[in-house]
Amino acid sequence: MRLRNIPGSKEVIAESEYVIHEPETVKGKWRRLFGNEKPLFIEIGMGKGRFIMDMAKAYPDINFVGIERYSSVLLRALQKMDEIEEKPENIRFICMDAKDILDVFDNGEADRIYLNFSDPWPKDRHAKRRLPSREFLKRFDVILSKDGTIEFKTDNKELFDFAVSELEPAGWKADVITYDLHADKELSKDNIMTEYEEKFSSIGNPICKYIIRR
Secondary structure (H helix, E strand, O other): OOOOOOOOHHHHHHHOOOEOOOHHHHOOOHHHHHOOOOOEEEEEOOOOOHHHHHHHHHOOOOEEEEEEOOHHHHHHHHHHHHHOOOOOOOEEEEEOOHHHHHHOOOOOOEEEEEEEOOOOOOOHHHHHHOOOOHHHHHHHHHHEEEEEEEEEEEOOHHHHHHHHHHHHHHOOEEEEEEOOHHHOHHHHOOOOOOHHHHHHHHOOOOOEEEEEEO
16 A cells, blocks of 8 residues: 655655646646657656656657656655656656646647556446546547557556456557567567566566557
8 A cells, every 4th residue: 555645745845846836837838848849758657756767768859747646656756866866857747636637738738648557446436537447538538649649557457458448438449459568579678667567577467558549
């Protein structure tokens, strides 16, 4: 279980230059904030930030925004940033609930969305809270550019089955669907792992992934 409240976490976040404290004011102005016209990639539910930080270092010609709901978890990401000698300038963080994403990004403003090891919300009555649900896909449809894509990874087969079943009714199609990412040499060639991915794959859990578009 994630620790949601760590004393001092909100103060550290408030002082960080990497955190956008009033993200609603940046809606439609993300490229202006980064000072360039590079593509904008978003990770929703970034956890401790390993994936998005590694991506930012590997792809300096892309701007990255990491979204994390819990301040205590975002604090861990900021602590990791402090450990990096050459900090990437193409990355920013937001502490917010993903359901409010339409308040923060304008129509077609993002070029890719990453969903990595999202909360499965296993009870049926909570299905609408799952990030790969049709309800969230509607939101993502608004903020993604015309050719924008979503990449989703999880070790939870039930959640992945649900995510795949949501595609057709939501009007999306899959470029890639795999139930064992690491067994696919082509797909795993440039794969950057999250903390959870490394942990689960090390104990033999296959990693599922899809890449989808409208």
